[in-house]
Amino acid sequence: MKLLAVTSCPTGIAHTYMAAEALQMAAKEAGVEIKVETHGSIGVENEITEEEIRNAHAIIIAADTKIDKTKYEGLPIVEATVQDAIKDAKTLIEKAIRLEKEKEDIERSSIIHEGRTQSKKGPYQHLMTGVSYMIPFVVAGGILIALSFAFGIHASENEGSLAWALNTVGGGAAFALMIPILSGFIAYSIADRPGIVPGMIGGMLSSQIGAGFLGGIVSGFLAGYIIVLLKKWIKLPKTMEGLMPVLVLPLLSSLMVGLLMIYVIGTPVAAMNEGLTNWLDNLQEGSAIILGLVLGFMMAFDMGGPINKAAYTFGVGTIAAGQSSSVMAAVMAAGMTPAIGIGIATILYKKKFTSEEIEAGKASLILGISFITEGAIPFAAADPIRVIPSLMVGSGVAGALTMLFKVKLAVPHGGIFVLPIPNAVEGVLLYALSILIGSLITAIMVGNLKKPIE
Structure with missing residues (x-):
């Protein structure tokens, strides 16, 4: 018997690999073969091939971020969080084995621990997907800004200097992309690829109108769910379906998200963001x-x-x-x-x-x-x-x-x-x-x- 697994945590640093190791150890104890694909901070490692999918009995997806499951269609899937895999990998392995033994005619199965479902779906998973893509921009930009400070706290004000260049790359580029990336990949988690365009546009608008980090979160969810609704509402003839992903969805969703951010959502969220900043600044x-x-x-x-x-x-x-x-x-x-x-x-x-x-x-x-x-x-x-x-x-x-x-x-x-x-x-x-x-x-x-x- 051969099992497959995929692990992915928001930061892609420790939990991803700890979950993979726990599953490998539990599989060894159960006497079954397993291959674990990890979605870490440096990308996908130990990638599962099409041939391995065809020969596998079941797959365990232990993830707190969005994982594309289309390639595993027809294969029984046990879904869990990385924490479930770290703490209770044995149960996940047993569930996967039982699926094969019982020959269950299903594509997915959920493992339920006492009093709670196995995986955190919905807003948490979507937010963590956005955060996981955002963190490298934050870390790289923050450290570059810090390096610019090494030349003096105001050294970056001298245009053309190395300190200015470091600050421009870190703050002017990496930090400028932070909120659009967060928003875009929250929307991606909700609506797949079509969500990226309105999500990133909403995130950029959030930065420009002062709604900041909070506005980026709001625009990401807004963009994702607007795409989901548009897919349900708009039905084109088969000869025109190719226009949906390249014209209809990006145009309508960007228009709706952009107008809502500018005229409805942006102002109150910007005020909330400013209030939070002032509260932190004035803490006794x-x-x-x-x-x-x-x-x-x-x-x-x-x-x-x-x-x-x-x-x-x-x-x-x-x-x-x-x-x-x-x-x-x-x-x-x-x-x-x-x-x-x-x-x-x-x-x-x-x-x-x-x-x-x-x-x-x-x-x-x-x-x-x-x-x-x-x-x-x-x-x-x-x-x-x-x-x-x-x-x-x-x-x-x-x-x-x-x-x-x-x-x-x-x-x-x-x-x-x-x-x-x-x-x-x-x-x-x-x-x-x-x-x-x-x-x-x-x-x-x-x-x-x-x-x-x-």
Whole structure:
């Protein structure tokens, strides 16, 4: 028996490959062959061929982003999230095997865990698809802007200089594309390729009229669902069907999205966006600390899941204009703390961990300093009652401290590797201290709460 699988998470960094590994291990235990195609940040790897599809018994799609299933038509499909694959790969493998054994005459099957469906459909999946395509633009643009600061905080104002060129590429190009890309691929997730044109046009209009990040999200959903409705409403003769994707759909959808953004949606969303910006700018010390605490809890609660991504997306939105952000500083500090804290715990409390966990702790430490929260997932999955609260407390403290110290960050990713860049971080020593304190709190709590290994 041969099974196939596809894994894909919004960032395409850690969850994608952890899910793939979990499925491979579960398949090996079950005595079945499996090939896993990963949709990571560098593209599709280990791609499934047409011949393998013909010879397969079933396929598992563990994804939080849009996966084109047309190539698997006629093959039984088990759908799940990457978290399901990481935490319960055995059940997914068993379900796929059972589909073949029972010879079920279906194209798709859904696995249901206790009290909840397997995959997050609808708005969450669409938003995460947009975010996954947006993140490389945000990261590349943010780091280029930060590098321009290395020549002086105002060096980019000198037209023709290297600092100006770096800032132009990062802010003028990469950041300018960020909202259109977000909007366009939200629409793509909803309506496939026809959604990209009105989605990106809506996102560009959102940038131009000041509706910003929030407007991009609204225009993406608007464009996607308008395309879906137009496909249902407009029926052309067969001889003219070729006009639908190249003329009718892009023209009508772009017109509708554009007019709605300019005359109806843009103004209130722009006001909301401005209000949010003003609220963040005017936060009093106490309120800012509470916000940092809450963001820290969110970053550590599901370590790369929807709550973590919501906090990260909020942080990215605050630097959309290419400005330093205290919110982004809190988010990145809180996202680094769980994996670093776990790594420190495996060093300080070796009797509480197996030899395999101690080795995994070294990898977790490296992932943590790189701002990859997912390094803590295996430890949280093995002992959630003790580990997750410890991670949340440490991350909450790190987030709150960055707010207390009024640290600001101009980069949306990069971990400690952006700290040496001059002017990328306002208050770099206090920022490093916040991360260290949060990580030590996590390590101490984990070390004291976990029971010794017998």
